Amino acid sequence: MLIVSLIVAILCVTGVVTRAEDGYRLWLRYDQLPERMLNLYRPRVTSVVVPGRSPTLDAVREELAKGCAGLLGNPVPVKTEVDQDGALVVGTPKSSTLIAKLGWERQLINLGPEGFRIRSARFGGRSAIVIASNGEAGALYGAFHFLRLLQTSHPIDHLDISSSPRLQLRVLNHWDNLDGSVERGYAGKSLWDWKALPETVSPRVRDYARANASLGINGSVLNNVNANSQSLSAEYLRKAAAIADVFRSYGIRVYLSARFSAPIELGGLKTADPLDPDVREWWKKKADEIYKVIPDFGGFLVKANSEGQPGPRTYNRDHVDGANMLAAAVAPHGGTVMWRAFVYDAKPDYDRAAAAYDNLQPFDGRFAPNVLLQVKNGPIDFQPREPFHPLFGAMPKTPLMPELQITQEYLGFSNHLVFLASMWREFFDADTYAKGHGSTVTKVADGSLDGQRLTGIAGVANAGSETNWTGHHFAQSNWYAFGRLAWNPDLDSRRIAEEWIRMTLTQDNNAVEVIARIMLESHEAVVDYMTPLGLHHIMWPGHHYGPAPWWDDSKRPDWNSVYYHRADESGLGFDRTKTGSNAVAQYHPPVRDRFARIDTCPEKFLLWFHHVPWDHRMQSGRTLWDELALHYQRGVDWARAACKDWETLAGVIDPERHAEIAKRLAIQERDAVWWRDAVLLYFQGFSKRPLPKGVEKPQKTLEEYKSKSLL
Numbered sequence: 001m002l003i004v005s006l007i008v009a010i011l012c013v014t015g016v017v018t019r020a021e022d023g024y025r026l027w028l029r030y031d032q033l034p035e036r037m038l039n040l041y042r043p044r045v046t047s048v049v050v051p052g053r054s055p056t057l058d059a060v061r062e063e064l065a066k067g068c069a070g071l072l073g074n075p076v077p078v079k080t081e082v083d084q085d086g087a088l089v090v091g092t093p094k095s096s097t098l099i100a101k102l103g104w105e106r107q108l109i110n111l112g113p114e115g116f117r118i119r120s121a122r123f124g125g126r127s128a129i130v131i132a133s134n135g136e137a138g139a140l141y142g143a144f145h146f147l148r149l150l151q152t153s154h155p156i157d158h159l160d161i162s163s164s165p166r167l168q169l170r171v172l173n174h175w176d177n178l179d180g181s182v183e184r185g186y187a188g189k190s191l192w193d194w195k196a197l198p199e200t201v202s203p204r205v206r207d208y209a210r211a212n213a214s215l216g217i218n219g220s221v222l223n224n225v226n227a228n229s230q231s232l233s234a235e236y237l238r239k240a241a242a243i244a245d246v247f248r249s250y251g252i253r254v255y256l257s258a259r260f261s262a263p264i265e266l267g268g269l270k271t272a273d274p275l276d277p278d279v280r281e282w283w284k285k286k287a288d289e290i291y292k293v294i295p296d297f298g299g300f301l302v303k304a305n306s307e308g309q310p311g312p313r314t315y316n317r318d319h320v321d322g323a324n325m326l327a328a329a330v331a332p333h334g335g336t337v338m339w340r341a342f343v344y345d346a347k348p349d350y351d352r353a354a355a356a357y358d359n360l361q362p363f364d365g366r367f368a369p370n371v372l373l374q375v376k377n378g379p380i381d382f383q384p385r386e387p388f389h390p391l392f393g394a395m396p397k398t399p400l401m402p403e404l405q406i407t408q409e410y411l412g413f414s415n416h417l418v419f420l421a422s423m424w425r426e427f428f429d430a431d432t433y434a435k436g437h438g439s440t441v442t443k444v445a446d447g448s449l450d451g452q453r454l455t456g457i458a459g460v461a462n463a464g465s466e467t468n469w470t471g472h473h474f475a476q477s478n479w480y481a482f483g484r485l486a487w488n489p490d491l492d493s494r495r496i497a498e499e500w501i502r503m504t505l506t507q508d509n510n511a512v513e514v515i516a517r518i519m520l521e522s523h524e525a526v527v528d529y530m531t532p533l534g535l536h537h538i539m540w541p542g543h544h545y546g547p548a549p550w551w552d553d554s555k556r557p558d559w560n561s562v563y564y565h566r567a568d569e570s571g572l573g574f575d576r577t578k579t580g581s582n583a584v585a586q587y588h589p590p591v592r593d594r595f596a597r598i599d600t601c602p603e604k605f606l607l608w609f610h611h612v613p614w615d616h617r618m619q620s621g622r623t624l625w626d627e628l629a630l631h632y633q634r635g636v637d638w639a640r641a642a643c644k645d646w647e648t649l650a651g652v653i654d655p656e657r658h659a660e661i662a663k664r665l666a667i668q669e670r671d672a673v674w675w676r677d678a679v680l681l682y683f684q685g686f687s688k689r690p691l692p693k694g695v696e697k698p699q700k701t702l703e704e705y706k707s708k709s710l711l
């Protein structure tokens, strides 16, 4: 026994055995760094000096002491003064006289209350590292940034870093129901145990807040946009307040989704007409009540007149009437309203891709100053790939807040490895041409294009009650990437991937390289085996897992796959040019013209904008049919290769996570084959062409694929 323990101890010290990991600690693991870094860091980080007391400063102190001690593998004591080289001095000019004396006021004011400065400095001849901000939240973000420098083996000798968030509201949207279920959640139940609240607040709530704060996420909408009025009842407000009490120290505000008909359901009024004085008064009183229990309440998120939800149009009013009424209720308290643009009511011959623009664009300039319009990245619905939503660049007088989906509703749930930073990068970099070349979505979102005073971004959360938070260990990287991009939408995907890998999985350089490659290739690969060349919305209806391009049974035409791909004997794709729905006209001329012409439309969007003959010559010289088939095969090949590559990392990644990830990669491979076979067999019924060389024969018949869903 003794010998076994001794061997294990030796192996652990030499780093040969990696300990089992359940993924709970996310990217905040703080395990001891490789030897080469310890020698560099230990003399430079010897104590933590965070003067002053407040919940946030206490959180900073605790995180740094714990993080540094873990990473450096020796105690890093908390001290009240700088009495040796290597002190980490953290705070604001108010909380720390050391920082006040540095004369950084101007720089800190310019960085704002959430921005921070990290600099090597000297106090009384002793070397130190200062993490300073004008606000305590900024000091907290700076502390996490510093920990990230250590976690990613960044040199810390001559630090001079200034950073501040580019977007103001960096918010997660939880589609969590009051019964604990999560709409489009694939990682267990809701994080909020409504039954136990407010008396008991799970320790996970604090760890969730820490994880968000480490990225700079500063808001959380607790409940589903398909909202239940009860969440605004006095009882539930007390529960939300208990969560807000934990979030507060971490700079996170609570928001709630508001059901538009709440005045009827909760208040007993006869109507929820936004111009009715009683209704307006009810919302005002409700807001006052909320701010009494949650003084820093962020505001409301609203899904109105969409997919059966009530809204102002239920009362013959418009979106502006609805949004501005709620805005007036929260304005005296400094709250905001995030009004969703996901509105698409079916009219005869309408194109769903054009609906949100048609519904909302005419209201540009009419929303109250504390309203943001929350717009999904693409015009349909979180597809594996979509062109950017035409509302970006079309509402210069309205703050537009992108809504990204972190949870993988249409992207293989928590079974498929898809690193979404690449997809979001493509979105942010898209040029709207609203004010000529260079009018990127990033500039619309960060407010620089049109001088917006209010900016924000939302991500539909993928975290749930499972131990590792997100189901697939790799899905943690999408939460991470969302937060990093919300702070700085210009960040490079490789950098985000490498940071996350080093913090979460391994410091082994070769492994980092292999994993980063898998992650960076993953989005394109998933598009290849699901919806290449601009195909979209051909998933199984309802749950949206796996292919069902044949689907034509839903009562709404725009919930059927055939509505979106329009396959017939002449070809494939949705004609959104002048000869079709002309939705392409919603883009600014250079974009519109490029998308509208079949010879200039990027091939990745070809079938989004055009109905294309099966024999159409693609850039490769192949026909559309052959090219399509080869995309599907490429996706399968990638999934297979990813499984093999992952195998090679067996000794490097801890066995627990290695095995769990391998299992999910095997599911992904199976699903990729299923997708390829089902879609190609179905479309072959129209194309009437053989599969090209290099594409494998389907494993089952079309009837078998149709007979049951992959789930």
Ligand code: GCW
Pocket (backbone or CB within 6 Å): 175, 183, 184, 225, 226, 303, 307, 342, 381, 382, 409
């Ligand atoms: O993506 C669709 C989902 C719905 C969701 C809706 C929305 C919350 O299928 O589950 O409802 O979008 O964004 O409102």
